[in-house]
Amino acid sequence: MKLISTRDKTQKVELSYALLNPSANFGGLFVPENFPKFEEDFFQKAQNFSYKNLALEIIKSFEFDIDEEIFKKALDAYDKFDDQNLPLKIDKICENLYINELFHGPTRAFKDMALQPFGVIINELAKLKNENYLIICATSGDTGPATLKAFENSSNVKVACLYPKDGTSEVQKLQMTNISSKNLLSIGIKGNFDDAQKALKTMLSDDEFKNTLNKNNLKLSAANSVNFGRILFQIIYHFYAYIYLLKNGILAKDESFDIVVPSGNFGNALGAYYAKKMGAKIDKIKIASNQNNVLTSLFNDGIYDLRDKELIKTISPAMDILISSNVERLLFDKFGDIKTRELMQNLNEKKYYEIPKIDDFEAKFCTDEECADFIKKISKTGTLIDPHTATCFKFKPQKPTIITSTAHWVKFTPSMINSIKNAQINDEKSDMIELAKEFKDEIPDEILDLFDKNSTQNLVVEKSEIKSAILDWIKK
The missing domain is CATH 3.40.50.1100 (Rossmann fold)
Structure with a gap:
């Protein structure tokens, strides 16, 4: 099944393309061309499915272009949850x-429910294409930590996380500033979530920014829910x-x-x-x-x-x-x-x-x-x-x-x-x-441990400085 743009239904792309290139024509978002429909017999059978099996059956029904084995590997990310x-x-x-x-x-x-398997898929696609990606995420508090965790220590993906410096809880901020993986960057912005999301969308359509990334062997994508x-x-x-x-x-x-x-x-x-x-x-x-x-x-x-x-x-x-x-x-x-x-x-x-x-x-x-x-x-x-x-x-x-x-x-x-x-x-x-x-x-131990660590990333910038801060980081 193809995906189409919310602002131009003549644009049709495969899921593998939309995941790595989430900005659609005229600034739109990608959506499936059609949605599969499940009938009563499916719901009767599904009562005996594991969560992973249910997820795989639903995903398979879309008939996307990504190999089933990649989706299976992605769903194994749930093994890291409290109950595997x-x-x-x-x-x-x-x-x-x-x-x-x-x-x-x-x-x-709840962002972990989507971002942990999503991170696996993006990593696998990047490896298959032998490409490197910069993933940008804008967060109001939960998307950021989940994205950073999903991509920590990735060899093909860097992540720049934008969060409002005074707009999250203390624990959420600690989760974003206490990161050690060299492929991850957290940036506090002097603004709110809408400012962070606007910056994200602007960069996704900024040809000059993307050309600079290309010169540094990076392509651009996003982890926000603008990504289907x-x-x-x-x-x-x-x-x-x-x-x-x-x-x-x-x-x-x-x-x-x-x-x-x-x-x-x-x-x-x-x-x-x-x-x-x-x-x-x-x-x-x-x-x-x-x-x-x-x-x-x-x-x-x-x-x-x-x-x-x-x-x-x-x-x-x-x-x-x-x-x-x-x-x-x-x-x-x-x-x-x-x-x-x-x-x-x-x-x-x-x-x-x-x-x-x-x-x-x-x-x-x-x-x-x-x-x-x-x-x-x-x-x-x-x-x-x-x-x-x-x-x-x-x-x-x-x-x-x-x-x-x-x-x-x-x-x-x-x-x-x-x-x-x-x-x-x-x-x-x-x-x-x-x-x-x-x-x-x-x-959870991972929450308690946050209070005993020293923040490793304390970068805070004006809204106008977001793009240059990201470019300075990737050039290091």
């Missing part, structure tokens, strides 16, 4: 409400959620369920939408936002409006995003390439567009105060949820509902202490350990 047989964990919270924990990978965020390789693996865990409900008798074969997704850049929610298109009986995809609630306005009112909009720093920093890149793929699916190009041009030039209401989605947003209240309320049941997952509790389940939990609470200890105990932290590591003891939870 199952990289996620689903638990019941209360009547009709379940939580899908996607943070059991090496960096304790990320979205491909995010479809799978929503399929698994549906199969889990079927297998455990929570759903009958003719019944549907809702999914609640804490959303910033919309890749996770888009994965759920694609899973629905492909046959998983998902009814509503409920978008939970923080006070940067552009998606609430989009899905409730059909309006994407950035006029006079300022980014708000919240206690759920990975969702502090105003420009949700993956919405473009949804627009293409609903309205086609010409309309999508027009809408994205309006957003770029007028900071505004309007669309008809899309019935697959509902949306609500949480204030920091509400988010903190949910953290405290759920903690009384003996469960700790991070400030991103907490936004999902704004929705009250009307039918079996899966909350997509995106990060381990240990990455946000100050907000946890403030929410549960109404206190400020004294020492983050000590307070983290005490909170874990109180709730009989375990702190």
Whole structure:
């Protein structure tokens, strides 16, 4: 199956091309030309599949040009997760409400679910082509650590990670600055995530920048969810959620369920939408936002409006995003390439567009105060949820509902202490350990170890200096 541009459906490329060259015609994104559809018999059989087998069957159904053995090797990346047989964990919270924990990978965020296998594929393709790549990622907190971990010590791939210097949690920043592999670079920018993402997109279409990379024997790609390789693996865990409900008798074969997704850049929610298109009986995809609630306005009112909009720093920093890149793929699916190009041009030039209401989605947003209240309320049941997952509790389940939990609470200890105990932290590591003891939870060693290391990368630059900082590094 080929992939096409969201802004020019006449452009058709293979997956291997799109993974290494994620920027499509007219600044668009690549999407599959069609989506395979799974019927009831598949979901019956899939109840006996391992997670890896399920993933492989879904990937194979697209008939992409990449050899199946590469996908198998990529899926072996899940062997590094807490449970090598199952990289996620689903638990019941209360009547009709379940939580899908996607943070059991090496960096304790849901981004590992896609980026660990994605990293293997990019490495394998680079070796097959005997080429070297510079991967750039922009992060609001979780993509960066997961990308750096996925490519550490790679012989064919260098990574430059852009993060807002004051826009992540302390643990997230430590994960990005305590890196030792020589092929990795972290750059704090004096700006927010939208600035980092804009810089990424600009460099992907900058011929002068790419020519300079070529002179240094490097080609350019990206690890953000602008790359369809990320979205491909995010479809799978929503399929698994549906199969889990079927297998455990929570759903009958003719019944549907809702999914609640804490959303910033919309890749996770888009994965759920694609899973629905492909046959998983998902009814509503409920978008939970923080006070940067552009998606609430989009899905409730059909309006994407950035006029006079300022980014708000919240206690759920990975969702502090105003420009949700993956919405473009949804627009293409609903309205086609010409309309999508027009809408994205309006957003770029007028900071505004309007669309008809899309019935697959509902949306609500949480204030920091509400988010903190949910953290405290759920903690009384003996469960700790991070400030991103907490936004999902704004929705009250009307039918079996899966909350997509995106990060381990240990990455946000100050907000946890403030929410549960109404206190400020004294020492983050000590307070983290005490909170874990109180709730009989375990702190991953890789998180605790961060506090005993000295940061190896402390580069901070102005937005205008990002490109030159990257070029200076690769020339060393």
